[in-house]
Amino acid sequence: MVSDLEKRILEYIEANYRRFINILSDLIGIETVSAWKDNNVMKKGAEVVATLLKDIGFRAEIRSYGGHPIVLGELGKGPKSILIYNHYDVQPPDPLELWSTRPFELVEKDGKLYGRGVADNKGNIAARLGAIEALAPYLDELGLKIKYIIEGEEEIGSPTLHKAVEDLKQWLKADGGFWETGYVDRRDRLRIPLGFKGMVYIEVILRGASRDVHSGLAPLIPNPVWRLAKFLTLLKDPNGRILVPWIYEDIEHLGSEAEELLKELDIEELEKLKKELGIREFAEGLNGFKALRKLHLEPSLNISGLYAGYTGKGSKTIVPSLVGVKIDIRLVPGQKPSKIIDRFKEFLKENGLGDAEIIIHGAYPSGYTRPSEK
Amino acid sequence: MVSDLEKRILEYIEANYRRFINILSDLIGIETVSAWKDNNVMKKGAEVVATLLKDIGFRAEIRSYGGHPIVLGELGKGPKSILIYNHYDVQPPDPLELWSTRPFELVEKDGKLYGRGVADNKGNIAARLGAIEALAPYLDELGLKIKYIIEGEEEIGSPTLHKAVEDLKQWLKADGGFWETGYVDRRDRLRIPLGFKGMVYIEVILRGASRDVHSGLAPLIPNPVWRLAKFLTLLKDPNGRILVPWIYEDIEHLGSEAEELLKELDIEELEKLKKELGIREFAEGLNGFKALRKLHLEPSLNISGLYAGYTGKGSKTIVPSLVGVKIDIRLVPGQKPSKIIDRFKEFLKENGLGDAEIIIHGAYPSGYTRPSEK
Numbered sequence: 126m127v128s129d130l131e132k133r134i135l136e137y138i139e140a141n142y143r144r145f146i147n148i149l150s151d152l153i154g155i156e157t158v159s160a161w162k163d164n165n166v167m168k169k170g171a172e173v174v175a176t177l178l179k180d181i182g183f184r185a186e187i188r189s190y191g192g193h194p195i196v197l198g199e200l201g202k203g204p205k206s207i208l209i210y211n212h213y214d215v216q217p218p219d220p221l222e223l224w225s226t227r228p229f230e231l232v233e234k235d236g237k238l239y240g241r242g243v244a245d246n247k248g249n250i251a252a253r254l255g256a257i258e259a260l261a262p263y264l265d266e267l268g269l270k271i272k273y274i275i276e277g278e279e280e281i282g283s284p285t286l287h288k289a290v291e292d293l294k295q296w297l298k299a300d301g302g303f304w305e306t307g308y309v310d311r312r313d314r315l316r317i318p319l320g321f322k323g324m325v326y327i328e329v330i331l332r333g334a335s336r337d338v339h340s341g342l343a344p345l346i347p348n349p350v351w352r353l354a355k356f357l358t359l360l361k362d363p364n365g366r367i368l369v370p371w372i373y374e375d376i377e378h379l380g381s382e383a384e385e386l387l388k389e390l391d392i393e394e395l396e397k398l399k400k401e402l403g404i405r406e407f408a409e410g411l412n413g414f415k416a417l418r419k420l421h422l423e424p425s426l427n428i429s430g431l432y433a434g435y436t437g438k439g440s441k442t443i444v445p446s447l448v449g450v451k452i453d454i455r456l457v458p459g460q461k462p463s464k465i466i467d468r469f470k471e472f473l474k475e476n477g478l479g480d481a482e483i484i485i486h487g488a489y490p491s492g493y494t495r496p497s498e499k
Numbered sequence: 500m501v502s503d504l505e506k507r508i509l510e511y512i513e514a515n516y517r518r519f520i521n522i523l524s525d526l527i528g529i530e531t532v533s534a535w536k537d538n539n540v541m542k543k544g545a546e547v548v549a550t551l552l553k554d555i556g557f558r559a560e561i562r563s564y565g566g567h568p569i570v571l572g573e574l575g576k577g578p579k580s581i582l583i584y585n586h587y588d589v590q591p592p593d594p595l596e597l598w599s600t601r602p603f604e605l606v607e608k609d610g611k612l613y614g615r616g617v618a619d620n621k622g623n624i625a626a627r628l629g630a631i632e633a634l635a636p637y638l639d640e641l642g643l644k645i646k647y648i649i650e651g652e653e654e655i656g657s658p659t660l661h662k663a664v665e666d667l668k669q670w671l672k673a674d675g676g677f678w679e680t681g682y683v684d685r686r687d688r689l690r691i692p693l694g695f696k697g698m699v700y701i702e703v704i705l706r707g708a709s710r711d712v713h714s715g716l717a718p719l720i721p722n723p724v725w726r727l728a729k730f731l732t733l734l735k736d737p738n739g740r741i742l743v744p745w746i747y748e749d750i751e752h753l754g755s756e757a758e759e760l761l762k763e764l765d766i767e768e769l770e771k772l773k774k775e776l777g778i779r780e781f782a783e784g785l786n787g788f789k790a791l792r793k794l795h796l797e798p799s800l801n802i803s804g805l806y807a808g809y810t811g812k813g814s815k816t817i818v819p820s821l822v823g824v825k826i827d828i829r830l831v832p833g834q835k836p837s838k839i840i841d842r843f844k845e846f847l848k849e850n851g852l853g854d855a856e857i858i859i860h861g862a863y864p865s866g867y868t869r870p871s872e873k
Binding site (some may be wrong): 137159160161162181215216217219223253279281282324325328333334335336337338340341342343344345346347348350351352353354355356357358361362363364365395398403404405406408411416419420423425426427428429430431433434435436438439440441442443444447448449451453455477485487 | 515534535538549591593600636654655656682696698700702707710711712714716717718720721722725728731734737769772776777778780793794797800801802803805807809810813814815816817818819822823825827829851860861
């Protein structure tokens with residue numbers, strides 16, 4: 126049964142729906158790609174988010190801890206408080222040619238909204254702010270205080286968030302907290318994630334000559350691509366099986382409780398995923414429960430990007446002066462990012478790539494709540 | 500001793516030197532990157548070249564054989580005729596960040612000229628046209644006819660030039676002919692190449708999912724990079740040694756005559772090359788005569804480009820939907836491009852990559868004149 130309060134709130138949302146969509150449209154229009162490190166754009170993104178909070182009545186401020194700014198907001202008196210985390214940054218829109226709409230323009234088509242950040246996570250910010258706005262007149266009546274922290278570096282591994290957490294330890298205390306992604310499964314059941322994998326994002330660069338050289342000289346000029354290719358075959362086989370045992374070190378198994386929950390997931394979604402992505406077989410020929418287990422409870426090792434020499438259209442004849450690979454390793458409970466990074470570096474050295482340049486783009490451990498945790 | 504004619508010509512060149520540089524500047528300013536396939540720009544490039552020919556008195560015309568236009572010009576009555584080949588297209592200027600000047604702007608610095616095409620080969624066109632202009636009043640006196648053919652597809656393997664040659668067979672007949680690159684060695688000795696290697700330029704594309712997928716799904720989604728990495732290790736080892744014997748099939752050895760000429764080359768240039776390019780060792784540890792032999796008389800296999808997923812700055816977490824590699828194979832006398840392409844395709848299939856998409860960007864055999872040939 127819908128209470129009177131609920132009814133009023135739902136009516137308010139209905140009446141203001143178009144305006145909420147316009148707010149999302151404004152958010153999508155700001156190109157807050159954290160990986161591009163355009164400080165002016167990120168600052169503008171934070172300012173717009175802070176203004177949106179203030180418009181609803183939040184006491185809001187913007188802070189920086191050496192990276193892209195973080196927006197903080199507080200609404201209501203409590204005594205109970207809830208903490209919401211989110212981020213206003215997005216992933217780069219590349220490859221642009223695969224977009225059928227402009228990435229930074231909100232487009233409505235067949236009842237769906239398209240634009241970079243609609244699903245991750247500006248859509249959630251706009252929806253949540255709409256809900257809070259509708260709820261705002263009743264917060265005191267409900268005895269609720271809302272704290273909102275919205276950062277700008279989630280997509281690059283939140284490199285300065287830990288400093289904010291350290292600094293704001295007192296302020297962040299709350300009776301409950303969440304980060305929303307808001308997906309439902311194909312049976313319309315809400316997904317409530319109880320944790321997330323950790324991440325180590327490593328870029329490895331190998332160099333040959335000090336500049337690209339005409340490939341007429343190829344018999345003489347060392348091409349770093351051959352060295353990298355050999356190294357990559359030591360990490361994974363062509364079927365996607367991880368070959369380095371150190372990826373599986375220190376895993377703290379979540380036990381039968383987690384496995385039981387996995388069984389409640391819809392295994393048929395895997396088949397639908399295959400169809401949607403045009404895949405005949407999953408990596409390693411995985412299927413069914415084994416696939417779900419690997420997906421949710423095991424670490425992973427992936428190449429997100431690879432580049433050397435001429436990558437444009439047509440041909441150019443050069444020996445590339447460098448080759449780079451972007452590798453993301455996802456960690457499960459028990460695994461420490463710093464140890465995985467050390468292992469990775471050792472492995473490079475053991476295999477003759479001690480001269481490689483290494484850039485760590487992100488490193489954070491996994492986080493989780495046990496299903497039975499109170 | 501300088502003849503009176505020579506003196507007059509040299510004086511003319513001296514007096515008009517600035518104007519010739521300006522002509523080069525105009526040529527550099529047109530972005531005739533054949534790989535970009537911008538038909539309007541290429542057409543403009545051809546028109547400017549044709550106008551330059553006409554300004555000197557050439558009967559000039561532009562023809563197309565399905566690709567970028569070819570400029571033809573004829574000056575003088577003969578009876579002796581000389582045919583000059585050149586090209587107005589250039590290589591792509593990437594990577595842009597390694598240029599300290601703008602690629603399509605001629606810049607003079609410390610007595611040197613910088614700009615895309617100065618060395619290959621617009622500088623030669625401008626210099627040659629300057630020389631011909633100075634010589635033009637005396638052509639009849641010398642009994643000389645000059646035929647000039649300037650194409651726009653040299654940097655992408657001249658895919659339509661053979662049609663032009665077939666069509667213009669009669670017109671192309673001449674008592675002598677050359678293509679100039681105009682390099683001198685470090686002892687200021689003019690290099691006169693007696694041939695060039697052939698080329699097969701192959702792009703191989705392997706696909707996984709139908710689109711890039713968030714790398715949270717990495718344990719399931721096949722990443723084509725692992726398959727390609729394995730394949731590349733079968734072509735060359737990390738030191739640059741070619742592992743596939745079919746690269747060496749059908750070689751027609753040029754014999755001791757060619758090897759004797761190699762010995763006249765300045766072996767010290769190899770050490771200087773190393774220093775210039777910041778290389779400690781050549782590929783395979785090659786040195787001295789062995790290096791020269793491999794460089795000039797053996798086929799080569801090189802990776803000019805490699806790309807997958809996110810290649811921009813910072814991080815993006817995806818499983819790439821495709822990986823591509825651009826491979827250039829240089830051929831020596833006796834080797835047929837079509838056979839090498841077949842071998843390459845067979846090799847892909849034998850190693851489980853029969854699903855690869857293959858694009859042939861260029862294929863032509865080597866050409867040569869035996870040193871003793873009259």
